[in-house]
Amino acid sequence: MEESRNCRFVVDAMLKNIVSWLRILGYDTIYWGGGDKEVLSIAEAEGRIILTMDRSLAAIATRRGLRVLLFQENDIPEILARIARELDLSLSFDPIYTRCPVCNHPLKLEHKSGREEWMCPRCSKKYWRGSHWRNISRTLEEARKRLQALRHDLQNFKYLR
Numbered sequence: 001m002e003e004s005r006n007c008r009f010v011v012d013a014m015l016k017n018i019v020s021w022l023r024i025l026g027y028d029t030i031y032w033g034g035g036d037k038e039v040l041s042i043a044e045a046e047g048r049i050i051l052t053m054d055r056s057l058a059a060i061a062t063r064r065g066l067r068v069l070l071f072q073e074n075d076i077p078e079i080l081a082r083i084a085r086e087l088d089l090s091l092s093f094d095p096i097y098t099r100c101p102v103c104n105h106p107l108k109l110e111h112k113s114g115r116e117e118w119m120c121p122r123c124s125k126k127y128w129r130g131s132h133w134r135n136i137s138r139t140l141e142e143a144r145k146r147l148q149a150l151r152h153d154l155q156n157f158k159y160l161r
């Protein structure tokens with residue numbers, strides 16, 4: 001499963017709020033707020049999967065042989081679940097693989113007086129499981145539930161066929 005953490009993403013402007021979630025889960029994710037042309041060339045040059053809500057961008061990317069996932073609504077647990085299903089990714093938090101939500105650099109895990117702390121070697125930000133952690137784990141749990149539901153639907157669909 002860890003192989004799948006090699007998946008890299010470029011996210012377009014409309015899905016900006018998914019960026020930090022993918023980074024927390026350990027996926028190399030960049031955000032591009034500029035034009036479609038740049039999104040396409042970044043995806044091409046760096047082998048990144050495009051995440052977008054823009055139908056025409058998705059169509060152009062597909063024509064160029066790039067991997068793209070198109071979303072209709074901006075709902076974080078739903079988007080995470082769909083990405084995980086399409087690409088067979090893990091939705092569990094791994095303290096070793098997590099990345100800086102702000103700058104995307106892999107975080108360095110440190111143990112300080114019995115608690116886990118993460119330091120970003122690039123932007124020097126520090127993270128720990130503070131009060132916000134409850135919300136993070138709740139969202140990830142919701143995403144895993146949706147993933148199970150998606151897989152279940154898919155099985156039923158196969159069965160019906």
Ligand SMILES: [Zn+2]
Pocket residue numbers: 100101102103104105120121122123124125
């Ligand atoms: Zn950072």
